[in-house]
Structures are given as structure tokens and as C-alpha cells.
Amino acid sequence: MIKAKTTYTKENVLELQKFQFKSQTKYRIVLTVLGIIVCISAIQYIFNKNYVEGIPGLVLGIYIFGYLYSSVVPKIQTNYVLKSDRIMIGLENHFTFSKKYIEIIDKYSTARIPYDIIYAYYETKNYFYIYLNNVKVYIVGKEDIEDGNIEELRNLLNEKVKRK
Numbered sequence: 323m324i325k326a327k328t329t330y331t332k333e334n335v336l337e338l339q340k341f342q343f344k345s346q347t348k349y350r351i352v353l354t355v356l357g358i359i360v361c362i363s364a365i366q367y368i369f370n371k372n373y374v375e376g377i378p379g380l381v382l383g384i385y386i387f388g389y390l391y392s393s394v395v396p397k398i399q400t401n402y403v404l405k406s407d408r409i410m411i412g413l414e415n416h417f418t419f420s421k422k423y424i425e426i427i428d429k430y431s432t433a434r435i436p437y438d439i440i441y442a443y444y445e446t447k448n449y450f451y452i453y454l455n456n457v458k459v460y461i462v463g464k465e466d467i468e469d470g471n472i473e474e475l476r477n478l479l480n481e482k483v484k485r486k
Contacts, residue, residue, distance in 0.1 A: 323469065426460065
């Protein structure tokens with residue numbers, strides 16, 4: 323069994339938010355390409371007046387909405403998370419990784435989560451992020467592993483959790 327104890331801090335919650343934002347890179351690339359197309363079509367419309375009048379405005383509106391969603395919303399979500407009672411700064415999670423499940427204990431509850439219901443996990447330089455769905459995520463600090471080591475945890479998660 324591998325054990326870890328991670329306390330949520332402002333720093334590790336912000337690291338999670340940055341990771342989640344970076345994982346949307348493909349989405350931001352599509353928005354950038356769409357923005358370039360909108361700019362080109364707007365310039366052509368201004369000089370040639372070949373396009374139906376409403377289409378550039380509609381496409382521009384879609385682009386602006388997508389851009390705001392991908393850049394402004396993560397910042398708002400980070401501020402909300404840090405102020406929210408749901409993820410309390412200072413909350414300490416005790417993780418026990420067995421062969422059949424992960425046991426997570428905090429001051430409010432105890433949960434045993436079978437590996438087959440874990441949505442995904444990701445590894446960064448300092449953390450493992452364990453997703454129960456596309457919203458609920460647990461942060462396990464690599465430096466917080468008490469019994470076992472990083473390689474053992476990585477191997478266990480690779481064996482038990484399907485990568486997304």
C-alpha cells in the first residue's frame with residue numbers, strides 16, 4: 323500500500339487550475355485559427371462587400387464568445403475555487419492506494435474509490451491529479467508520499483486506471 327497526505331494550499335490549487343487551462347490547448351488553437359479566418363473575412367467584406375452582411379458579425383460573435391470562455395472563465399473559476407467552501411484551503415486529504423481502491427480520508431468523510439470508476443489521472447512535475455469525473459479532482463503531491471514512492475504510485479495508476 324502507498325500512502326500520501328496532501329494539504330490543499332492556494333499554490334497547489336492554482337497549479338491545478340493552470341494544468342487544466344493548459345490542457346485546453348487544442349481548443350485555444352482552434353479559436354486562434356477561427357479568429358484569423360474571421361479577421362480575413364472581415365477585411366475582405368470591408369473592401370469587397372462580397373459576403374452576406376450578417377455572416378461576419380455572427381462568426382465574430384462566436385469567436386468572441388469562445389475566446390472569453392477559454393481565457394476569462396478559467397480566471398473566474400480560479401477565484402471562485404479559492405473563495406469557495408467546497409475546496410477549503412488547508413483541507414488535508416489522506417490517501418491510501420491499495421490494489422483494489424483508493425481510500426481518501428478528510429475531516430468530513432471517508433471514501434473508498436475503486437480504480438475502475440476513476441475517470442482519468444494525470445501526472446505533472448509535482449503532482450498526480452486523480453479525476454473522478456471531468457470536474458471532481460484530487461491533488462496528490464509527489465513530495466507528500468509517505469509510504470511508497472513516486473515510481474510505485476505511477477506504476478499502480480498505470481496498471482489500474484485507463485488513461486484518457
